[in-house]
Amino acid sequence: MRQQTNSLAQLALQKFKKNTWGVLSFIFIILCTLLAIFAYLIAPDDSENANQMHLSIHSKPPGFQVEMLKIPGQISEENLFKEWFFGEQNSGTEIPISSYKFKTDTLSVIPYSGDREQALAKEFVVSKTFPTKLSIKEIEKKYIQSKTFLLGTDKYGRDLLSRVLIGTRISLSIGFVAVFISLIIGISLGALAGYFGGKIDAAIMWLINVTWSIPTLLLVIAITLALGKGFWQVFIAVGLTMWVEVARVVRGQVKSVKEMQYVTAARALGFKNFRIIKNHILPNIMAPVIVISAANFAAAILIESGLSFLGIGAQPPMPSWGSMIKDHYSYIILGKAYLAIVPGLAIMSLVMAFMLIGNALRDALDVK
Incomplete structure (x- = not known):
């Protein structure tokens, strides 16, 4: 029996490998996941939420280049792991400049002003602004650098590439958490309704039909307003609205599988209902659930983007697409x-x- 299961899994994997678009999509999702995990290591702006604002260089086109003076922030002992995954909280202040000049213990800079008139010069005391025991050349090399904005800057002068990279983390995390919540609720209620039937089935189907009749976006907005605006509230709201389809599919699959001979044999052996559902029924109906999960993942990303567009999703300065x-x-x-x-x-x-x-998995897991 184990050998047959492995052979069926291998056949499904072989069919999936033959689907070019499915394989390319899988590779793209893996790359996006790696980008999301290591976003702050890759992003040019490694400050928390990539929120370094430079109003003097707002809305600049892709490839814009400017000299940047970095004023070091307050030195604090931060966890390196925390900086890698959540950004540098004390990253200092960056000032776009047109030119600079050292005068003994003073650094005189002219801030960047674009096509407007030349801005007034600013002066910084070197010994008080920068770490001591650094020569002028070392200060120039470490704190005055030419910075290129590959995708340009947004209306606040923030690096657009960094915001997009860190926004990948928001979209993927909302998908993972929302799909996980929907699977837990949908599989549990669908399995109970399909296996026991009767009044339990009628009650769960009533709940499914009521939830199904409410427009998804409207229900998400209502739950979000009830829980409050925020990052985790969106996770819960989206997850609580995506379980219905999972529950309907699982219910139908369980109703068709529970009369199979291996389920009858499990009952005859005296196994408890929970064990029969967990060990014998659910493993044999997961193929359509996997396909639905892929579709729900895409739907969760769209819903989160819609909520953020309406202003009730991830709140600023958190970057959301x-x-x-x-x-x-x-x-x-x-x-x-x-x-x-x-x-x-x-x-x-x-x-x-x-x-x-999702389409590739549907074709690969199709029993026909």
Whole structure:
């Protein structure tokens, strides 16, 4: 029996490997996951939430380059692991400059002002601003560097590439948590309804039909307003609205499987209902659940983006693709459409990858 199970799994894996779009989507999702995990190590702006603002260089085009003076922040002993995964909290202040000049113990800089008139010079005392025992050349090398914004800057002068990279973490995490919540609730209620039937089935089906009749986005907004605005509240709200389809599929699968001979044999051996459901029924009905999970993952990303666009999703300064589109959709008619198109393309590509991998899994796990 074990050998047959392995052979069926291998056949499904072989069918999946033959699906080019499915394999490419899987690779793309893995790359996005790695980007999300190590976003702060890759992003040019490693400050917390990539929130370094430079209003003098706002809305600059991709490839914009400027000299940046970094004023070191308060030195504190931060956990290196925390900096890698949550950003550097005391990253200091960055000032875009047009030119600079050292005078004995003073650094005189002219802030960047674009095409406007030259800005007034600012002076910093070297011994008080920078760490001691550093020569002028060492200060120039470490704290005055040319910075290139590969995707340009947003309307607040923040690095758009860094915001998009860290926004990947928001979208993937909302998908994982929401799908996990929906699977726990959907599989539990669907298995109970399908296995026991009767009044339990009628009560659970009534709950499913009531939830199904309410528009998803409206229900998410209602739950979000009840729980409050915030990052974790969105996770719970999206997860609580996506279990219905899982429950319906699991219920139907359990009703068709519970009359099989191996289930009857398990009952005859005196196994408890919970053990029969967990060990004998659920492992044999997971194929359609896996396919639905991939589709729900894509739906969760879209719902979170919609909530952030409406202003009730992830709250600023946390970078979310939906909120980035909200902040810059008006720039489409101002000749700077890339500010809204870049996060829009990120949403489209990630959602399409999950939809394609869902289709590939459906074909690979099809018993026919």
